Amino acid sequence: MSYMKEFTKGLIKENPSMVMLLGMCPTLAITTMASNGVGMGLSTTFVLVCSNIVISLLKKIIPDTVRLPAYIVIVAGFVTFVSLMLQAFLPDIYSSLGMYLSLITVNCIILGRAEMFASKNKVIPSILDGLGMGLGFTLTLVLVGSLREIFGSGQWFGITIMPEFLEPMTLFILPAGGFFVLGVVIAAVNRIMKKKPREIGCHNCPNKDGCPGACEKAENNGGEQ
Amino acid sequence: MEIARNLMIILLTGILTENFVLSKFLGICPFLGVSKKLDSSIGMGAAVTFVMVCASLVTYPIYYGILVPLHIEYMNTIAFILVIAVFVQLVEMVLKKYMPPLYKSLGVYLPLITTNCAVLGVTLLNLTKEYDLLESVINSFGAGLGFMIAMVIFAGVRSRLERCDIPKALRGAPITLMAASIVSLAFIGFGGVVDGIFGG
Numbered sequence: 501m502s503y504m505k506e507f508t509k510g511l512i513k514e515n516p517s518m519v520m521l522l523g524m525c526p527t528l529a530i531t532t533m534a535s536n537g538v539g540m541g542l543s544t545t546f547v548l549v550c551s552n553i554v555i556s557l558l559k560k561i562i563p564d565t566v567r568l569p570a571y572i573v574i575v576a577g578f579v580t581f582v583s584l585m586l587q588a589f590l591p592d593i594y595s596s597l598g599m600y601l602s603l604i605t606v607n608c609i610i611l612g613r614a615e616m617f618a619s620k621n622k623v624i625p626s627i628l629d630g631l632g633m634g635l636g637f638t639l640t641l642v643l644v645g646s647l648r649e650i651f652g653s654g655q656w657f658g659i660t661i662m663p664e665f666l667e668p669m670t671l672f673i674l675p676a677g678g679f680f681v682l683g684v685v686i687a688a689v690n691r692i693m694k695k696k697p698r699e700i701g702c703h704n705c706p707n708k709d710g711c712p713g714a715c716e717k718a719e720n721n722g723g724e725q
Numbered sequence: 726m727e728i729a730r731n732l733m734i735i736l737l738t739g740i741l742t743e744n745f746v747l748s749k750f751l752g753i754c755p756f757l758g759v760s761k762k763l764d765s766s767i768g769m770g771a772a773v774t775f776v777m778v779c780a781s782l783v784t785y786p787i788y789y790g791i792l793v794p795l796h797i798e799y800m801n802t803i804a805f806i807l808v809i810a811v812f813v814q815l816v817e818m819v820l821k822k823y824m825p826p827l828y829k830s831l832g833v834y835l836p837l838i839t840t841n842c843a844v845l846g847v848t849l850l851n852l853t854k855e856y857d858l859l860e861s862v863i864n865s866f867g868a869g870l871g872f873m874i875a876m877v878i879f880a881g882v883r884s885r886l887e888r889c890d891i892p893k894a895l896r897g898a899p900i901t902l903m904a905a906s907i908v909s910l911a912f913i914g915f916g917g918v919v920d921g922i923f924g925g
Contacts, residue, residue, distance in 0.1 A: 521898055525751060525754070526750075528753060529749065529751075568810075569807070569811075572806055572810060573803060576803040576807075580803060583799075598853075599846060599850060599853065602802045602845070603846060605806055606842045606845055674909075674913060675748045675909045676910040677906070678750065679905045680906040683895075683899040683900070683902030683906065684903075686898050687894045687895050688894075690894050
């Protein structure tokens with residue numbers, strides 16, 4: 501039963517990008533089309549599950565002081581593997597994701613789960629946690645991607661669904677539309693789940709133990725001077 | 726003359742039309758997280774610019790001097806992120822030891838930069854655009870400057886937001902994202918400016 505909970509918490513309750521507000525860069529950047537969201541989401545899920553397995557197996561071997569560089573190298577290895585695979589078998593997705601595929605390496609969801617979960621738990625819960633978080637992330641990407649694609653180009657997964665006489669609002673597939681749609685989605689989630697308003701920032705970032713005190717110092721620094 | 730013109734185009738493109746934060750969505754976390762106060766956004770912007778320029782200086786010889794001759798170009802992500810992580814640590818130590826005043830104003834932001842996707846992003850972008858060393862440095866400088874300008878503008882917008890009465894559901898992250906959307910909309914206006922100046 502508790503295994504089930506590890507899996508489902510990532511889908512809605514602790515959804516990495518809608519509730520925890522992590523991994524904003526890919527959520528905004530590649531969601532101009534729903535199909536990109538699926539590609540990016542599943543690639544991230546794969547990397548997340550693999551890195552969770554390896555980190556949870558190596559948690560006693562990796563020295564505490566160099567754990568972040570070690571995690572980053574493990575993640576970068578899997579990212580390289582995924583991008584080579586996509587390049588070989590799904591070249592369309594590879595070219596539409598472009599640079600953002602390599603940037604999965606520095607996605608804070610993956611480092612966050614490594615730091616918060618995989619380094620403290622056994623292998624099987626870590627796999628389920630990675631799978632749940634990854635699918636939750638995919639869900640958000642597809643949701644934001646669908647909204648932007650439908651309003652911005654009148655299509656969904658490349659199939660025209662809006663009637664001819666409705667002119668698509670190109671604004672939605674421009675960067676400004678990305679910020680706007682994600683803002684609306686997070687507001688809707690806050691409203692439905694009756695969450696307390698959260699600010700994007702370091703005070704609720706799960707990685708804040710990873711960069712010791714740097715965030716708070718950076719946020720408060722302006723006030724002290 | 727032709728070279729100088731080319732470099733100016735790269736610089737202005739990085740700052741205005743292809744702004745890293747507002748059109749490429751790189752470095753969103755620090756953009757939204759550290760832009761509450763004007764001072765800290767300037768500090769963060771300067772630190773990011775510095776690390777970006779140095780990272781492109783360091784990664785260029787590594788890619789063309791080591792990875793290409795050995796035919797392991799696909800290792801670029803791993804190599805670059807390691808180099809950036811090590812380099813940031815090094816800069817932090819050097820600043821702490823030899824330049825304490827500078828460390829006090831920039832040093833606090835350095836650990837945040839290792840996992841900042843903008844830094845890795847700019848080094849990868851230099852590769853995909855096949856820039857030479859000078860062009861890479863100029864491109865990184867422009868990207869960093871663009872990042873700083875976006876952060877400073879956004880810090881100003883946010884200081885206004887704090888005094889507004891915002892509907893309950895929109896408080897926190899949603900209204901921040903919507904404000905970012907409007908700032909990004911303003912940057913769309915720069916489209917074509919670079920071509921206009923240089924008659925491209």
